[in-house]
Amino acid sequence: MAFVSSGYNPDKPMEDRISDIGPRFYKEFLPPVLEKNYGKWVSHEILEPGLLVHEAESGDKVYTVRVGSARLISTELIREACAVAKQYCDGYLRWTTRNNIEFMTTSLESAKALKADLNSRKFDKGSYKFPVGGTGASVSNIVHTQGWIHCHTPATDASGTVKIIMDELFEEFTNMRMPAIVRVAVACCLNMCGACHCSDLAVVGFHRKPPIIDHEYLDNMCEIPLAIASCPTGALKPGKTELEGGKKVNTILVNNDRCMYCGNCYTMCPSLPLSDKEGDGVIIMVGGKVSNRISMPKFSKVAVAFIPNEPPRWPTLAKVCKKIIEVYAAEANKYERLGDWAERIGWESFFKKTELEFTHHLIDDFRDPAYFTWRQSTNFKF
Amino acid sequence: MATIEFKGKTFEVDEDGFLQRFEDWNPDWVDYVKESEGIKELSEEHNKVIEFLQDYYKKNGIAPMVRILSKVTGFKLKHIYELFPSGPGKGACKMAGLPKPTGCV
Ligand code: HEM
Ligand code: HEM
Ligand code: SF4
Ligand code: SF4
Numbered sequence: 001m002a003f004v005s006s007g008y009n010p011d012k013p014m015e016d017r018i019s020d021i022g023p024r025f026y027k028e029f030l031p032p033v034l035e036k037n038y039g040k041w042v043s044h045e046i047l048e049p050g051l052l053v054h055e056a057e058s059g060d061k062v063y064t065v066r067v068g069s070a071r072l073i074s075t076e077l078i079r080e081a082c083a084v085a086k087q088y089c090d091g092y093l094r095w096t097t098r099n100n101i102e103f104m105t106t107s108l109e110s111a112k113a114l115k116a117d118l119n120s121r122k123f124d125k126g127s128y129k130f131p132v133g134g135t136g137a138s139v140s141n142i143v144h145t146q147g148w149i150h151c152h153t154p155a156t157d158a159s160g161t162v163k164i165i166m167d168e169l170f171e172e173f174t175n176m177r178m179p180a181i182v183r184v185a186v187a188c189c190l191n192m193c194g195a196c197h198c199s200d201l202a203v204v205g206f207h208r209k210p211p212i213i214d215h216e217y218l219d220n221m222c223e224i225p226l227a228i229a230s231c232p233t234g235a236l237k238p239g240k241t242e243l244e245g246g247k248k249v250n251t252i253l254v255n256n257d258r259c260m261y262c263g264n265c266y267t268m269c270p271s272l273p274l275s276d277k278e279g280d281g282v283i284i285m286v287g288g289k290v291s292n293r294i295s296m297p298k299f300s301k302v303a304v305a306f307i308p309n310e311p312p313r314w315p316t317l318a319k320v321c322k323k324i325i326e327v328y329a330a331e332a333n334k335y336e337r338l339g340d341w342a343e344r345i346g347w348e349s350f351f352k353k354t355e356l357e358f359t360h361h362l363i364d365d366f367r368d369p370a371y372f373t374w375r376q377s378t379n380f381k382f
Numbered sequence: 383m384a385t386i387e388f389k390g391k392t393f394e395v396d397e398d399g400f401l402q403r404f405e406d407w408n409p410d411w412v413d414y415v416k417e418s419e420g421i422k423e424l425s426e427e428h429n430k431v432i433e434f435l436q437d438y439y440k441k442n443g444i445a446p447m448v449r450i451l452s453k454v455t456g457f458k459l460k461h462i463y464e465l466f467p468s469g470p471g472k473g474a475c476k477m478a479g480l481p482k483p484t485g486c487v
Binding site: 222225 | 402403404439442443444445467481482484485486
């Protein structure tokens with residue numbers, strides 16, 4: 001397409017430049033019933049999966065229909081959500097912190113009609129566009145990252161793995177039959193953008209090979225001291241090497257015995273790439289939570305050291321995720337988050353019941369605090 | 383990788399217009415880049431920032447932290463943006479010939 005100017009003048013880039021205006025004030029977008037009863041809510045109830053009602057002091061009620069979304073969506077799908085909001089909700093809608101979409105109405109009839117309408121909308125290939133659910137003790141949306149769509153450091157894909165896990169657990173999105181909420185998160189590398197370190201079930205992309213060193217370009221592309229300082233295990237040191245033509249260059253040397261493939265050095269230095277088709281895959285972590293309901297917030301813990309990448313449907317990953325959720329759902333007490341359950345029955349029982357293999361990879365060996373993760377007690381079950 | 387010809391000199395640059403090799407830098411590079419970084423005329427202050435970045439990089443192998451840049455040049459961050467509208471990284475470091483900033487930028 002030919003160039004179409006927005007009015008910006010590249011010869012005078014600072015002229016008519018607007019900056020530091022921040023986001024729009026959220027109250028500009030509040031449905032009138034929310035604006036009127038703001039801060040005056042007395043109770044709420046989950047009527048059925050994906051349908052909530054809030055009652056205010058004034059007696060006003062607002063019904064909320066929550067639907068799943070792929071997070072990565074086209075303007076076309078956003079427009080369709082807007083059209084739905086226009087038809088049922090006076091043009092108002094909102095997104096949740098787990099990237100679900102919520103539509104709000106003031107009558108139960110229109111909420112029910114809205115729910116039926118949303119559940120009837122499908123893509124050409126058959127997937128639901130706006131599946132209703134994600135409330136109560138369910139598996140709501142998966143908080144996830146960029147993967148092979150956009151990032152340069154991933155060890156797995158995000159949108160792909162999320163789609164297969166949600167397909168596998170779809171019944172749990174549209175029902176509320178878990179002992180408590182199950183939060184699932186996916187991050188495509190150990191940077192863990194998002195919530196993997198504090199979710200009930202988490203999938204994290206993982207490498208298994210040290211970086212390759214591009215000696216020829218390294219000193220030009222990288223600030224060498226930054227790369228050295230980026231390594232958590234001190235596996236890197238500055239060095240010199242001779243290129244094929246005999247030219248001596250400054251570079252970085254990797255001690256492979258100390259490297260645990262975190263990829264931090266590649267983040268800082270483009271000449272240390274490490275992604276690898278066979279080496280890369282995912283780990284599964286379990287038992288994290290952020291709320292302080294009954295027990296304090298917890299970090300998730302590594303339960304499966306490696307599952308290979310199997311695009312496009314990651315069957316092994318899907319199976320293992322489902323198994324963990326099923327055993328938890330069958331065994332845990334009401335209100336017990338996955339981590340609460342595992343801690344109550346003991347991790348050795350968790351591994352026995354879920355039939356996950358316990359390998360040496362799961363034993364912490366990172367610095368002094370690793371010691372506190374070992375067992376200094378004779379309390380254990382055979 | 384693209385090669386740029388300017389005033390009879392050639393510069394190898396990446397897709398963001400950063401020099402591929404610090405050694406390739408010369409004053410003509412600054413002259414060539416300034417336009418794309420929203421700078422009409424170079425002042426003493428521009429040169430002070432560029433010179434400091436280059437000195438620091440030669441001595442330490444890294445670009446200085448923003449606070450160090452401010453402290454040594456005496457220019458507050460606001461003033462650095464007035465000089466280099468794209469900021470100290472994309473603007474000043476690029477003109478000084480330093481490698482492209484990395485990390486979660
Ligand atoms: C110069 C003399 C002694 C030295 C250098 C010494 C050193 C140690 C050390 C290094 C430990 C291990 C602490 C740990 O687990 O980190 C220990 C534990 C112990 N020592 Fe001694 N010890 C000495 C004398 C004694 C004596 C005379 C007794 C008994 C009458 C004794 C009874 C114990 C006991 C019962 C423990 C185990 C404590 C526990 O695990 O709670 N020690 N000692
Ligand atoms: C009937 C008498 C005793 C009873 C019922 C008794 C009971 C206990 C108990 C319940 C513990 C804690 C075990 C644990 O949970 O780790 C303990 C530890 C210990 N007791 Fe006794 N105890 C008795 C006599 C003694 C005597 C006479 C000594 C020393 C001469 C002694 C030295 C210790 C030591 C050093 C420990 C620490 C052991 C360790 O942590 O490795 N106890 N005892
Ligand atoms: S988790 Fe890693 S790979 Fe995924 S988006 Fe974040 S930095 Fe990129
Ligand atoms: S991948 Fe991680 S552990 Fe290995 S050298 Fe790089 S920073 Fe160090």
